Amino acid sequence: MYDLTVIIPTFKEEANIRKIITEVDAVFLKNALNGEILVVDDNSPDNTIAIVNELKKTKTNVSLLVRKSDHGLSQSVADGFLHASSDVFVVIDADLSHPPVLIPKMYGEIRAGSDVVIGSRYMEGGGIKKWPLKRRVISLGATFLGRLLFPDITDPVSGFFAVRKRVVAQAQLKPRGYKILLEVLGKGIWENDKEIPFEFSDREIGASKLKIKTIIEYAQQVMDITLYSFSHHESAAWREWKKVFKFGLVGLTGVIVNLAVLKLLLMAGISGYAALFFAIVVAILNNFLWNDLWTFKDSAQRLVTSVWQRLWLFYTVSAGGAVINYGIAIALTQFIGMKIELADLIGILIGFVWNFVINRRLTWGRK
Ligand SMILES: Nc1nc2c(ncn2[C@@H]2O[C@H](COP(=O)(O)OP(=O)(O)OP(=O)(O)O)[C@@H](O)[C@H]2O)c(=O)[nH]1
Numbered sequence: 001m002y003d004l005t006v007i008i009p010t011f012k013e014e015a016n017i018r019k020i021i022t023e024v025d026a027v028f029l030k031n032a033l034n035g036e037i038l039v040v041d042d043n044s045p046d047n048t049i050a051i052v053n054e055l056k057k058t059k060t061n062v063s064l065l066v067r068k069s070d071h072g073l074s075q076s077v078a079d080g081f082l083h084a085s086s087d088v089f090v091v092i093d094a095d096l097s098h099p100p101v102l103i104p105k106m107y108g109e110i111r112a113g114s115d116v117v118i119g120s121r122y123m124e125g126g127g128i129k130k131w132p133l134k135r136r137v138i139s140l141g142a143t144f145l146g147r148l149l150f151p152d153i154t155d156p157v158s159g160f161f162a163v164r165k166r167v168v169a170q171a172q173l174k175p176r177g178y179k180i181l182l183e184v185l186g187k188g189i190w191e192n193d194k195e196i197p198f199e200f201s202d203r204e205i206g207a208s209k210l211k212i213k214t215i216i217e218y219a220q221q222v223m224d225i226t227l228y229s230f231s232h233h234e235s236a237a238w239r240e241w242k243k244v245f246k247f248g249l250v251g252l253t254g255v256i257v258n259l260a261v262l263k264l265l266l267m268a269g270i271s272g273y274a275a276l277f278f279a280i281v282v283a284i285l286n287n288f289l290w291n292d293l294w295t296f297k298d299s300a301q302r303l304v305t306s307v308w309q310r311l312w313l314f315y316t317v318s319a320g321g322a323v324i325n326y327g328i329a330i331a332l333t334q335f336i337g338m339k340i341e342l343a344d345l346i347g348i349l350i351g352f353v354w355n356f357v358i359n360r361r362l363t364w365g366r367k
């Protein structure tokens, strides 16, 4: 039984396949890992298959899966999950964009308790070498969308990751397009993730396969994972929705506290505007406490460790939310003549999204 299986999806990689297999195998040897290499090829018309077959003669830990139907990168990786013979999978590109030397570290993190370990281009220490502006913009857009589903993960669309078999074994993956990791995070069953920075280097040989279709498929995938989470409450995206619901509920308690404090202070003879101001301050404090102790209580490795600092941030972000609420309500009444109640409601909703997104990332974000 192997310790881990390195899955390499390939399509027309005759220029790189020998080098990547040799490098991965050398990393196994150097780190005393009993690793398997599984090449999943979409029936490449070039020499990829022949080269792998030749390498198989001398390396017993290399195997090849040639697919004849349902062509696609994500489909190939998902097929690799089914055919791998170990309990830990590492997915890596064939074109040497991902450094194989990081494989032992990824494996080590899995052994230490992570369910998913992601090679991240977008965390401190990571990066991208030699990418044209267009590629960078597309990638950042994709990453931004993915982060809406998984706010703690800096690179949810990385092609370089390790995952335990049990995360994907029961998952109803619907692989499509390029972003198999997003599918794994969205449909797999996992608790602990870890990111490792790495520098992505652009392929030197062979052609890129990124097309417009890829971008459309990606948007569909994000929608699909969102819908999936509504009916699969063990999913990570549902954990995120629960936070949104809790945050909203806390917001409602804030309204009650606000009105109650206002009423009390007015009864005590405090002047209207002063009472109003105080009521708002107390309501925000109420919201902070509930969110800190309940909504975000499980936030691991907090970015902001001091509770006072979190409180200060929460007040600042809330003030921003109020300004947004006010600004949008005024703009909607002024410019399109909307009724003020409706305009306010829309302002409240957008302010809510602001408050959640920014506080989630900043006030209760992860390091
Ligand atoms: N099995 C299979 N592998 C694929 C397919 N498309 C791409 N790959 C492999 O998936 C990995 C990533 O593909 P790349 O074309 O390098 O994608 P990219 O890194 O986004 O783009 P470039 O490096 O600029 O070409 C490589 O190992 C490819 O050989 C496919 O349709 N089927």
Ligand SMILES: [Mg+2]
Residues within 6 Å of the ligand: 093, 095, 097, 203
């Ligand atoms: Mg590449």
